[in-house]
Amino acid sequence: MSAAQPVHAAVMTAVEKTVVETRTIAPLEASEVLVEVRSVGVCGSDVHWYRDGRIGSTVVSAPLILGHEASGVIVKVGEGVPRNRIGSRVALEPGVPCGRCALCRAGRYNLCPDVQFFATPPVDGAFATHVVTHSDFAHDVPDSLDDDEAALIEPLAVAMWAVGKASVTVGDRVLVSGAGPIGLLVLQVARAAGADVSVSDVAGDRLVAAMQAGATDTIDVSADELPPGFTVLIECSGVGAAISTGLAALGPAGRAVLVGMSPDGQTSVPLDVIQSREITLTGTFRYAHQYPDAIALAASGRIDLRRLVTSVHPLSDVHNALMLPGRDPSALKPMVHPQQDENPPA
Numbered sequence: 001m002s003a004a005q006p007v008h009a010a011v012m013t014a015v016e017k018t019v020v021e022t023r024t025i026a027p028l029e030a031s032e033v034l035v036e037v038r039s040v041g042v043c044g045s046d047v048h049w050y051r052d053g054r055i056g057s058t059v060v061s062a063p064l065i066l067g068h069e070a071s072g073v074i075v076k077v078g079e080g081v082p083r084n085r086i087g088s089r090v091a092l093e094p095g096v097p098c099g100r101c102a103l104c105r106a107g108r109y110n111l112c113p114d115v116q117f118f119a120t121p122p123v124d125g126a127f128a129t130h131v132v133t134h135s136d137f138a139h140d141v142p143d144s145l146d147d148d149e150a151a152l153i154e155p156l157a158v159a160m161w162a163v164g165k166a167s168v169t170v171g172d173r174v175l176v177s178g179a180g181p182i183g184l185l186v187l188q189v190a191r192a193a194g195a196d197v198s199v200s201d202v203a204g205d206r207l208v209a210a211m212q213a214g215a216t217d218t219i220d221v222s223a224d225e226l227p228p229g230f231t232v233l234i235e236c237s238g239v240g241a242a243i244s245t246g247l248a249a250l251g252p253a254g255r256a257v258l259v260g261m262s263p264d265g266q267t268s269v270p271l272d273v274i275q276s277r278e279i280t281l282t283g284t285f286r287y288a289h290q291y292p293d294a295i296a297l298a299a300s301g302r303i304d305l306r307r308l309v310t311s312v313h314p315l316s317d318v319h320n321a322l323m324l325p326g327r328d329p330s331a332l333k334p335m336v337h338p339q340q341d342e343n344p345p346a
């Protein structure tokens, strides 16, 4: 089928530089869908690519379209996709794995070495009027979720995977360290699982946001020490001190899940605590198989995704959307609406 669809995309051409370009999209493969993008959340990783030009040893070396938390509407399908998918509102799972390697076949597709993940060099992301993806990774969303909520299924999937890894259940006393978008979602999912949840941060407005999002209590670790006896730590700051003090605040047989990524990937952990208390420690890398459950949980009304949205930007304003979190600590989740420039409100 032909698909000479013109696409406007915000392309990162250099550190802190974006140009809106017009591109054309190649004909769809049989399993692919063309999605008109409605909303894209700005993630901390987008901000790192944009402001530092790298994350760890991976460098942005060629023009790159950022944005991986996206929702939209299917407007065209490949030959192998049922035509009745056209018109479906979808949340886009940004990582499409190979489906053939041992990890994919074991169901651990988030660890696939050949995964193609939006906005991770050299794969382009979703700050564009349209994107092409595999039909199986465009998940239908109900009309009760708006376009921003559908986009934010992505960080919700991160949170659900982390809470699931920690096997959080009724009676748990969970410590969430870091009240950014990820910590605030982990908090809400752990509450929905029946746990009491304390949230730590060093920023007062983030702790206020945590109380508003349902924290049992909050701890300002710039002033106070963590109380002991938590059953679970879900670390969402990536800060070394939060990892070591959070582990030390766990009781015997505690479980710890590291979600936050430390900038250099190196930090020290108190091995004596891990050994003498038989702490189970693991990390998370994105998620697998979470989208359908995340969509259902969001649609149930038990997770407030709208609370995260702090500003909305057209495609022509992607630069400011990416710079905002660094300039304004109260900016939780800038959203980009790529259709806004195309169809300005009357």
Ligand SMILES: NC(=O)c1ccc[n+]([C@@H]2O[C@H](COP(=O)([O-])OP(=O)(O)OC[C@H]3O[C@@H](n4cnc5c(N)ncnc54)[C@H](O)[C@@H]3O)[C@@H](O)[C@H]2O)c1
Pocket (backbone or CB within 6 Å): 043, 044, 045, 158, 177, 178, 179, 180, 181, 182, 183, 200, 201, 202, 203, 206, 221, 236, 237, 238, 239, 241, 242, 258, 259, 260, 261, 262, 284, 285, 286, 287
């Ligand atoms: N594992 C994954 O697959 C995955 C996926 C998405 C994001 N992440 C990571 O999760 C982390 C959180 O993402 P985010 O978007 O919410 O980031 P964010 O920067 O908005 O939030 C981090 C929060 O940690 C707080 N903080 C700083 N020092 C602290 C301390 N000592 N104790 C407690 N809190 C402290 C900050 O004030 C901030 O509110 C990042 O490191 C991000 O890279 C991991």
Ligand SMILES: [Zn+2]
Pocket (backbone or CB within 6 Å): 043, 044, 045, 068, 069, 154, 155
């Ligand atoms: Zn993200």
Ligand SMILES: [Zn+2]
Pocket (backbone or CB within 6 Å): 097, 098, 099, 100, 101, 102, 103, 104, 109, 112, 113, 114, 115
């Ligand atoms: Zn694979």
